[in-house]
Amino acid sequence: MQTRLGHIQVNVTPANLPFYRELMSFLGWQTIHDSEFGVGVTAQGEPSVWFIAAANGANNDYDGVGMNHLGIHASSQAEVDQVVEFIKERGIPALFDTPRHRPDFAQDENSTYYQVMFESPDSVLFEVVYGGPKQN
DSSP states (O other), X not given: OOOOOOEEEEEEOGGGHHHXXXXXXXXXXXXXXXXXXXXXXXXXXXXXXXXXXXSSOOOOOTTSSSOOOEEEEOSSHHHHHHHHHHHHHTTOOEEEEEEEEOTTTSSSTTEEEEEEEEEOTTOOEEEEEEEEEOOO
């Protein structure tokens, strides 16, 4: 059998759909579906992520059973820093002492793992990360 990831659905509060539209557009993802019930996005033909209006108001617990975080790869450290500014302008704090380099996650001494982590209005945890050659 040969399978691959097709899509991920994240249930969110309907009133917060504009945040996900704006965030994913800022990150360069293409909208493939948009309605009052949700938005579907993809990055250059990769598997899609769907933010769908939830039927109930239960909060996400990223430390509980279920998805911990949604990881988005950036192509440079500067892009991670741009995301830091994006969330700061919206009053969203960076979490876990990020942005920062994580040498424990880097492939070798010539590379870096530079990340920012933040929580969406629905407590969905996001990580935007550059992993690759060290940059100035």
